[in-house]
Amino acid sequence: MEDKKEEKPKRGRPAKEKEKLNCSINLKLTESDFNSIKEKAEGIGMKATRYAREMVLKGGVKSRFTLEELDLMRKLSGIANNLNQIAKKANQAGYIAESINIMGMMIRIKRILDDR
Incomplete structure (x- = not known):
């Protein structure tokens, strides 16, 4: 046998x-x-030579995210994560059932007020 x-x-x-x-x-x-050219390249996070190469070969440059856009995306991701955690806790605690009970009470109160 061979190995x-x-x-x-x-x-x-x-x-x-x-x-x-x-x-x-x-x-x-x-x-x-x-x-x-250098300013435009730095604005999208590239070196001037790469920016010039892509402009010549492709006729345009694919814009990367700016630092401000990256910061906003990071913050938005954090907010979404927090909302997801709150939703999970609410579902675990059974707040859905409580909201149905509250809606039922609101309907009864409206009926009482409308009967006047």
């Missing part, structure tokens, strides 16, 4: 095939043009 190592498939996300960037194009810009 054969069975190759198990690797777990997790497959590795990206990363092609090396080994060719270059030199581009001369005015200082104001360079600053403009």
Whole structure:
């Protein structure tokens, strides 16, 4: 019998095939043009060279989330988590049944008031 190592498939996300960037194009810009590109790149969390590469090759840049948007999403996620915990506690405590009882009492009170 031979000891054969069975190759198990690797777990997790497959590795990206990363092609090396080994060719270059030199581009001369005015200082104001360079600053403009640099500001736009920093605004979406990229380096100027990557921003310029994507603009040339794809004709546009996929905008990432700004720091402000990431902060708002984190806060919104926290609020949603808190609401979910409150809902779970309310269901465990049986507040659904209590709300039905309260609604029944409100209907009876309205009937009493309407009978006047």
